[in-house]
Amino acid sequence: MRDVAIIGVKNTKFGELWEESLRDIVVEAGIGAIEDAGASGKEIDALYVGNMSGGRFVDQEHIGALIADYSGLSKNLHIPATRVEAACASGGLALRQAIMSVASGYSDIVVAAGAEKMTDVGSEEASSALAAAADREWEGMAGATFPGLYAMIAKLHMHRYGTTSEQLAEVAVKNHKNGSFNPIAQYKNIITVDDVLNSIMVADPLHIFDCSPITDGASALVLAPADIAHKYTDTPIYIKATAQASDTIALHDRRDITTLDATVVAAKRAYSMAKLKPKDIDLVEVHDCFTIAEICAIEDLGFAEKGKGGIVTANGETAIGGRIPVNTSGGLKACGHPVGATGIKQAVEVVTQLRGDAGKRQVAGAKYGMTHNVGGSGATAVIHIFSRER
């Protein structure tokens, strides 16, 4: 297996991009990442695109071919293009496929992109499409919504560990603050704990400000074998681990409702592959689709003891400048959550941080970064560890 490096990155703006189509935003991200790498389209061997539900959101399938075509990679170059789907973990999984393609020697220069165009449909249709990430027959048909599933995780976490609504709100407050320093973030406004607690209840105990928004956006990365990465950039960022794990599709079948075993197992695999421990990681982008999800994530990844995620957050340990900065991009909550793009955007953020290019949200001296991307209520988890040094 060959070592793999990231040589180019690009995010589009995240938000309600009514004037742009799915193909517009992926092409913008893809071309931007290739430009950032100083590569040429002719050098690209393969394209992977994470996309959850083009069929529901824009009535378009065959996303891989569409994107390759409009990126100018099909008619003359005929490069292979593959769509990757694992609900909200589609992006992270597209990156993982791209890494395996380069590591195996099948490909050299590979683009891993992710995109979702969610605002072409109304919010009810969007919510219904997202609910398809859960078990439609045995959760959805009982009246479950995504906020509802995470609300049940939150309720038990609170009951068992004493986690409070205020502690949940602190996740949103921190992520909005981080988002205010990120030029692409959907929400750059500062909010308070009271703003969260006074916002409308979606599924008790989760308020609307405990939930990530509906977002349009695309992100892309260019990967290369580590041996030739310096031909393209002075600051290649190396992949130290790629790991993935599965769990039951339905929340009710899990070993423990407040633990995402897929995260625990994928993290164990990732730490082992990278020969690193949680204390070695300088920053992490976690899958905060809801505030409780960030609390569970930092526990399951080993950054907080089980049950202490809320306290650790309220103490400021996950803020920029804290012990383990979490979601410097603003996370899904403030940067936005175009589901197929999220896993790639997380990697763009970590690469930007490790290059030292993160401006006001820079984590000083960051050497190792991690991304954590979850599909559904925890049936898929994808974790990557990145390093400034090979």
Added chain:
Amino acid sequence: MSSVPRFWRNLGSRYNLEGTRCKECGEYFYPPRNVCVNCRRSGQIEPFKFKGTGEIVTYTLIHTAAEGFESQAPYTLAIIKLDEGPSLTSQVVGDPEKMHIGMRVKSIFRKLGEGGDRGMIYYGTKFTPADT
């Protein structure tokens, strides 16, 4: 919600809490499974009808309803651990203020939801506090 065959296929399970059991390891499954998670192909799956009693593992009061459930909002959604072992997701009818983790519940037959513009009405199992 609005797929008739998708609902009809599982009618026995939805109306009568019919699940399955693995004769090899003794584990019960609801919703029903045809492959045992412990024994996989060496398992022996047989039908099993659950008693319909259990307790609330966790719950939420849903204010923003799922598509097709708008007329029921707000409604209590819970994960219920059946006495035989497996857990399922269901609505619990009754006073939302009185719901609590560990509360004993029993199954009842109720309208589940409505299916879009075709106006299909779906019936099936919900739960209610056991002392009512």
